[in-house]
Amino acid sequence: MGRELQIATAAARRPLAKARRVGIKVGSGLIASPGAGLDQTRIATLADELAGLASEQKEIALVSSGAIAAGVARLGLSRPRSIPEKQAAAAAGQSALMWHYEQAFARHGVKVAQVLLTQEDISHRSRYLNARNTLLALLRFGVLPIVNENDTVAVEEIKVGDNDNLSALVAHLIDADLLVLLTDMDGLYTGDPGRDPGAKRIEIVESVTDELRQLVWQKAEGLSIGGMLTKLEAAQKATASGIPMVIASGREPGVLRRLFKGEPVGTYFLPKGDRLTARKRWIAFAVPPQGRLTVDPGARKALTERGRSLLPSGVVSVEGEFQSGEVVALALADGKEFARGLVNYDAAELRRIQGGKTADIEQVLGYKSFDEVIHRDNLVVL
Numbered sequence: 124m125g126r127e128l129q130i131a132t133a134a135a136r137r138p139l140a141k142a143r144r145v146g147i148k149v150g151s152g153l154i155a156s157p158g159a160g161l162d163q164t165r166i167a168t169l170a171d172e173l174a175g176l177a178s179e180q181k182e183i184a185l186v187s188s189g190a191i192a193a194g195v196a197r198l199g200l201s202r203p204r205s206i207p208e209k210q211a212a213a214a215a216g217q218s219a220l221m222w223h224y225e226q227a228f229a230r231h232g233v234k235v236a237q238v239l240l241t242q243e244d245i246s247h248r249s250r251y252l253n254a255r256n257t258l259l260a261l262l263r264f265g266v267l268p269i270v271n272e273n274d275t276v277a278v279e280e281i282k283v284g285d286n287d288n289l290s291a292l293v294a295h296l297i298d299a300d301l302l303v304l305l306t307d308m309d310g311l312y313t314g315d316p317g318r319d320p321g322a323k324r325i326e327i328v329e330s331v332t333d334e335l336r337q338l339v340w341q342k343a344e345g346l347s348i349g350g351m352l353t354k355l356e357a358a359q360k361a362t363a364s365g366i367p368m369v370i371a372s373g374r375e376p377g378v379l380r381r382l383f384k385g386e387p388v389g390t391y392f393l394p395k396g397d398r399l400t401a402r403k404r405w406i407a408f409a410v411p412p413q414g415r416l417t418v419d420p421g422a423r424k425a426l427t428e429r430g431r432s433l434l435p436s437g438v439v440s441v442e443g444e445f446q447s448g449e450v451v452a453l454a455l456a457d458g459k460e461f462a463r464g465l466v467n468y469d470a471a472e473l474r475r476i477q478g479g480k481t482a483d484i485e486q487v488l489g490y491k492s493f494d495e496v497i498h499r500d501n502l503v504v505l
């Protein structure tokens with residue numbers, strides 16, 4: 124690495140030292156081994172490190188996998204086959220997981236709390252706010268929340284699906300200053316270091332590009348549980364909301380401390396722009412879009428460069444069946460999504476007013492609830 128880049132790296136990492144509220148994610152690969160269940164020693168080491176940080180006024184929310192791995196070992200299953208079997212394993216394993224964390228943190232006088240979430244809790248505005256309030260209250264009480272997906276009730280449609288993405292949503296919920304994904308690898312590599320001796324750790328990622336996704340996709344095979352692809356999705360969610368993210372090795376003792384000193388550990392994903400407000404984060408990432416509006420290039424420009432609202436005249440086509448108040452994705456004709464927003468009209472209404480003038484809405488529909496299709500306060504450019 125050139126000297127100039129090293130200096131840039133050090134400067135770019137300086138804000139990490141100031142991060143006070145931190146989301147940290149550990150995968151099953153770190154704290155459990157296949158067949159043998161949870162690794163008590165690793166959990167204890169992790170708790171030692173997190174308790175140390177908590178004693179220095181850092182507020183930490185831990186997102187931990189391991190419930191299924193623990194449950195499989197506990198129930199003596201060779202491999203859970205059906206969904207109910209996996210869910211049973213998760214239920215039996217979750218209590219074991221918490222029991223180990225309780226013990227490990229109690230040695231340091233740190234209180235922990237269990238928080239189990241599904242995508243449905245996050246998509247539903249009032250449940251999202253309840254979860255947020257609870258997590259913030261726990262942090263205020265000095266309690267360390269330990270979050271996992273509520274696997275017992277989560278079937279495909281209501282699942283976040285992986286704890287990488289869940290950890291980014293938790294970082295949003297608590298308005299974290301930083302998200303750290305602890306994994307088997309000490310960062311994101313330009314190739315598979317196991318097979319390609321030339322593969323290098325990527326120090327800094329400025330933007331999660333298609334190219335990077337492609338790189339990880341090709342090399343995904345053989346990487347740690349969860350894969351790097353979901354880590355990139357998490358990075359995109361976090362950084363687009365202004366929250367920096369780091370992928371670092373969970374096997375390296377003291378890695379978090381080094382990270383907070385600004386040392387060049389892991390792969391650092393730079394935040395993009397300013398922090399989004401909690402409400403905009405929810406619009407952009409918490410809710411899967413219920414439909415898609417194709418807009419013309421002029422409308423895109425007005426939305427992305429001039430901060431305007433979306434009017435009927437800019438809408439070219441409407442896909443999906445959504446209600447007013449739901450989240451839709453905005454794209455150009457090439458299909459590439461560039462924004463999300465809360466729509467003021469339902470799909471059927473929009474199909475009638477698309478392409479027309481605001482002044483004609485009332486005549487076409489017989490009423491006019493709003494001038495805009497999406498008000499700029501309810502719109503997030505991605």
Ligand code: GLU
Binds near residue numbers: 190287
């Ligand atoms: N919730 C799952 C578990 O606790 C893990 C999901 C993941 O690792 O992404 O076993």
